[in-house]
Amino acid sequence: MVQRSGLTRGDRRRNDRIEALRTVIRSDRAILAIDLGEDKQVAALLDHDGRVLGRRTVTVKAFALGGLLAWAAAQAGRHGFARVVVGCEPTGHRWRSVMQLADDAGMGFVCVQSLRVHLAREADDYTRDKTDHKDAVVIGKLIARLDCYLPERAEPDWARLRHLGARRARLVTEATSCQQQIADLLGCCWPAALAAAAKPLESTSWLACLSVVVDTGGELAALAAAGLDAFTAAARARLSRFAATRLSHRIARGVFAALTDPGGVGAQRPGALERAGLVLADWQHTRARLGDVQSRMLGVLDAMGLTALVTSIPGLSTVGAAVILAETGDLTVARLSS
Numbered sequence: 446m447v448q449r450s451g452l453t454r455g456d457r458r459r460n461d462r463i464e465a466l467r468t469v470i471r472s473d474r475a476i477l478a479i480d481l482g483e484d485k486q487v488a489a490l491l492d493h494d495g496r497v498l499g500r501r502t503v504t505v506k507a508f509a510l511g512g513l514l515a516w517a518a519a520q521a522g523r524h525g526f527a528r529v530v531v532g533c534e535p536t537g538h539r540w541r542s543v544m545q546l547a548d549d550a551g552m553g554f555v556c557v558q559s560l561r562v563h564l565a566r567e568a569d570d571y572t573r574d575k576t577d578h579k580d581a582v583v584i585g586k587l588i589a590r591l592d593c594y595l596p597e598r599a600e601p602d603w604a605r606l607r608h609l610g611a612r613r614a615r616l617v618t619e620a621t622s623c624q625q626q627i628a629d630l631l632g633c634c635w636p637a638a639l640a641a642a643a644k645p646l647e648s649t650s651w652l653a654c655l656s657v658v659v660d661t662g663g664e665l666a667a668l669a670a671a672g673l674d675a676f677t678a679a680a681r682a683r684l685s686r687f688a689a690t691r692l693s694h695r696i697a698r699g700v701f702a703a704l705t706d707p708g709g710v711g712a713q714r715p716g717a718l719e720r721a722g723l724v725l726a727d728w729q730h731t732r733a734r735l736g737d738v739q740s741r742m743l744g745v746l747d748a749m750g751l752t753a754l755v756t757s758i759p760g761l762s763t764v765g766a767a768v769i770l771a772e773t774g775d776l777t778v779a780r781l782s783s
Contacts, residue, residue, distance in 0.1 A: 466591050469553035470530050475521035477514070477552075478585030479533040479543065480577045481507055487577035490517050490529075491585035498524050500578070507539035514550050528552060532588040534559045535596065544596060555593040557584050565592075597774050606745045609738055610771025616735040623728035627655075627721050634717035635665075637706035641699030649689035652725075654700035656683040659722030663715055669704040676701050686729060742767040 452460075470476070472493060480487045486507065490499040499520045503513055517529050530553035533540050540556060547554040565583045566575060587593055599607060624646045631638050638658075642651040657679045661668060668676055680700075681692045746752045746767055755766035770776070 462594075463591060465595060466555070466593065469555060469595065470588060470591060470593075471528075471553075473527040474530045474553060475517070475524065475526040475528075476585045476588050477517040477521075477529050477531045478581045478583075478588060479510070479513075479531065480580040480584065481533050481536045481539045481543070482577065485577070486510060486513065487581050488513055488517070489578070489581040489585055490520050491582065491589065492524070492526075493589045495582075495586045495589060497582060497585075500581075502577075506542075508542040508546075510543060511546055511550070514546055514552065518550070518552075530555065530588070532557055532584055532593060534562060534584065540596070544598075554596070555588055556596045557587045557593045561587055561592055599774060602745055602749050603775050606742060606767065606771045607774070609742045609745065610768060613735065613738045613742065613768065613771070616731055616738060619731045620728060620735060623724050623731060626724045627728070630717045630721045630724070634709045634711075634714040635703065635706075637703035637708050638700055641703055642693075642696045648693070648696060649684060649687040650680070650691075650693035650696040651700065652687050653680040653683040653689070653692065654697055655721070655725065656680075656686060658700075658704075659718060659725060663718030663722075665704045665714075669701070673698065673701050676704075739764050739767070742771065746770075 475498060476491045476493070478489050478491060484506065485502065485504050488501045488503075489497050490501075491497055499517075501513055501516055503510070505512075514529070514531065517531075521527075521529050528551070531543060531547040532555045533543055535556045535558075544554045562580060562583055565587055566579065569579075569583060569586075628639065628646060638655070639645050641654070642648040645651040654676075657676060658665065658668065660683075677692065677694065677697045680697050684690060684692060743752070743763055746755065746763065751766075751770070752763060755761060755770075756763055758766070
């Protein structure tokens with residue numbers, strides 16, 4: 446929407462972002478651009494016209510760059526700058542260590558998105574040639590143009606929520622992988638079992654029946670000979686593994702009927718069922734760890750006093766809110782990013 450000033454909401458947001466960046470990237474500050482690596486750090490000190498005032502390569506970890514920052518401050522002073530602003534790509538955890546060092550030294554700190562560096566590298570000399578020394582200069586030029594952003598400085602609770610959210614995302618990926626593996630294995634060796642439920646891998650009754658099969662070594666003929674009642678009783682006894690109490694007799698009958706179905710690759714059946722049992726155990730373990738990390742995330746929300754607020758939003762679960770906040774961070778803090 447255009448206001449009386451002629452500025453749109455987007456214009457005002459961009460202006461606010463530029464003002465916030467300009468408080469850090471001031472004309473009286475030289476720019477120390479660092480291309481971060483595991484054991485080697487390549488740095489270039491630039492002015493705001495992109496001229497390189499000095500270079501330094503050090504073979505230390507990112508958390509030990511205090512000496513490099515001290516060198517940059519001294520070098521900047523010789524060229525008439527009062528202070529230094531430090532910038533780098535948000536590489537792994539290393540940028541956080543550099544940000545801490547810059548804060549302790551009273552220097553400004555910004556991050557440059559890796560995609561911007563990649564595109565600027567091509568635009569700089571029309572090649573895709575990548576070197577650490579070139580990237581350091583490219584990062585510095587982007588900072589001078591304000592093509593960067595002010596990174597989040599998370600409080601301990603917010604930082605913990607972010608870490609737990611990252612772990613949850615990995616566990617969700619693991620759980621999904623286990624589901625896909627089970628479906629693929631059964632689709633090869635015993636497809637009739639998958640037809641016993643509309644969404645078998647989401648059915649606790651179906652999973653309990655599958656547990657009976659894999660726990661008995663995939664002896665389908667022996668389970669069929671024992672009868673439906675024995676199979677149903679065994680499946681009911683395994684419901685607790687999946688946090689369930691009621692067994693669907695329709696699904697149990699469907700899986701039992703599949704015991705005598707000859708469909709699938711017979712030679713693959715013994716090994717595939719054994720592997721499916723191992724993957725099912727992995728999945729159960731992953732689900733237990735997923736439940737634990739989600740409980741921890743809810744505990745962080747309680748500690749920050751946000752549970753009542755997020756549960757007041759219709760259609761949003763507490764876990765869903767925790768996942769969203771783990772990605773976005775503190776919504777009360779201005780998010781000035783590119």
